[in-house]
Amino acid sequence: xxxxxxxxxxxxxxxxxxxxxxxxxxxxxxxxxxxxxxxxxxxxxxxxxxxxxxxxxxxxxxxxxxxxxxxxxxxxxxxxxxxxxxxxxxxxxxxxxxxxxxxxxxxxxxxxxxxxxxxxxxxxxxxxxxxxxxxxxxxxxxxxxxxxxxxxxxxxxxxxxxxxxxxxxxxxxxxxxxxxxxxxxxxxxxxxxxxxxxxxxxxxxxxxxxxxxxxxxxxxxxxxxxxxxxxxxxxxxxxxxxxxxxxxxxxxxxxxxxxxxxxxxxxxxxxxxxxxxxxxxxxxxxxxxxxxxxxxxxxxxxxxxxxxxxxxxxxxxxxxxxxxx
Numbered sequence: 001x002x003x004x005x006x007x008x009x010x011x012x013x014x015x016x017x018x019x020x021x022x023x024x025x026x027x028x029x030x031x032x033x034x035x036x037x038x039x040x041x042x043x044x045x046x047x048x049x050x051x052x053x054x055x056x057x058x059x060x061x062x063x064x065x066x067x068x069x070x071x072x073x074x075x076x077x078x079x080x081x082x083x084x085x086x087x088x089x090x091x092x093x094x095x096x097x098x099x100x101x102x103x104x105x106x107x108x109x110x111x112x113x114x115x116x117x118x119x120x121x122x123x124x125x126x127x128x129x130x131x132x133x134x135x136x137x138x139x140x141x142x143x144x145x146x147x148x149x150x151x152x153x154x155x156x157x158x159x160x161x162x163x164x165x166x167x168x169x170x171x172x173x174x175x176x177x178x179x180x181x182x183x184x185x186x187x188x189x190x191x192x193x194x195x196x197x198x199x200x201x202x203x204x205x206x207x208x209x210x211x212x213x214x215x216x217x218x219x220x221x222x223x224x225x226x227x228x229x230x231x232x233x234x235x236x237x238x239x240x241x242x243x244x245x246x247x248x249x250x251x252x253x254x255x256x257x258x259x260x261x262x263x264x265x266x267x268x269x270x271x272x273x274x275x276x277x278x279x280x281x282x283x284x285x286x287x288x289x290x291x292x293x294x295x296x297x298x299x300x301x302x303x304x305x306x307x308x309x310x311x312x313x314x315x316x317x318x319x320x321x322x323x324x325x
Contacts, residue, residue: 005136008160009075011243012055016078019056020086020101023285025295026271028108031101033270033306034154034319035062035115038182039122041266041321042066046123047149051130052137052171053157057083058100059182060130060152065097065116067123068150070130073142080132087129095120095127107296138167143174151175154184156317159245165256172260175324181262183320188227188247190271190316193218195278207280224249250318262322266307269315273302279316 012019022028038059046067051060054072056079063070064087074080092098097116103109135142137153138161151171158164171181196215199206210218214229221227227247254264274282274295281287282295305311312318 005075005160005162008243009077012074012076013078016056016076016082019079019082022101022103022108023105024283025105025274025287025292026279026282028101028103028105028112029274029295029299030270030317031058031155032108032111032115033268034182034184034317035059035100035112037266037268037319037321038062038152038154039066039115039118041180041182042122042150043180044122046125048147049150049152050142050148050171050174052142052151052153052167053155053160054083054130054132055079055155057086057130057132059154060132061086061092061098061100062115062119063150063152064127064130065092065119065123067125067127069128072130072132073135073137074132075134075136077134080134083130083132087132092127093129095123105292137161138163138170140170143170145173146176148174148179149176150180150182152182154182154319156184156186156245158183159186159247160243164246164248168256168262169260172262172324177324179324180265181320181322181324183257183322184270184317185248185253185320186245186316187250187253187313187318188221189223189250190314191275192279192316193227195280198278199280206278208278224252226252248318250313257320257322261325263325264320265323266319266321267309267312268319269302269306269312269317270319271302271316272306272311272314273298275316 049063049068049070051072054060054074060070060072097120161167196208196210199208226249230242230244
């Protein structure tokens, strides 16, 4: 494991016990949009799937509820303990829809419950609990050639790997012809590269933790280049973890996908309009009523434009459904 991968595993292990508790505004919206997009893209017939960078199993559980035989792989063994615990839930074993995460936002909770019910309604056979294993998604041994009907790589996983080109090639190689890759990436062309300047002017109260030189470098990096930065992840106990991550240039990424025989079927931006609010504020638990109302309106409005080509290019995250040709 590289030094970068080791630090990412340590950071995610440190948040393992609270990983599923999404009491902020940012992540419930993100995962509900991703999960709805995955179910929309799935074919009627289930099959075999790989969840690359599965974390605590959000997408693994979703695919299993929809009838897939899923293997989830992640570097962080503490996250996998949480995933195995969820997969052993007797209610899940009976084929009933189960929550994918915990949230105190009523709207997000209702959306998540509806997504779980939709997934369970798609299944035609008894549920198969996902199998979880510790592994580096850059390891070629995890990708038997043309063996998977679907591969999922969501939760900004590709932003934390050493060699995204290699991982994309491996994911493409393990898909059967006509198989689907569900990919979500953090992308660089969004409002979050502007908020650090505001943060500097108001004395760092937004929590971006950047000086002017760093913020300026991030802003003027050529559009065709990926952006490398350290993201300040704030834990619920008030401590912060600095996670090294990559924000992708979408044109360069889409060229990489096409080279590997992955044809775009769908593209959707997430946090396109909601990122008009600072992401660091939206990551904090316990949002006040006014912030919830403003965020809720932007999230509702975003659903109508996230698939539009112009808007999808400006989300903090970009979600793809890609078919192996």
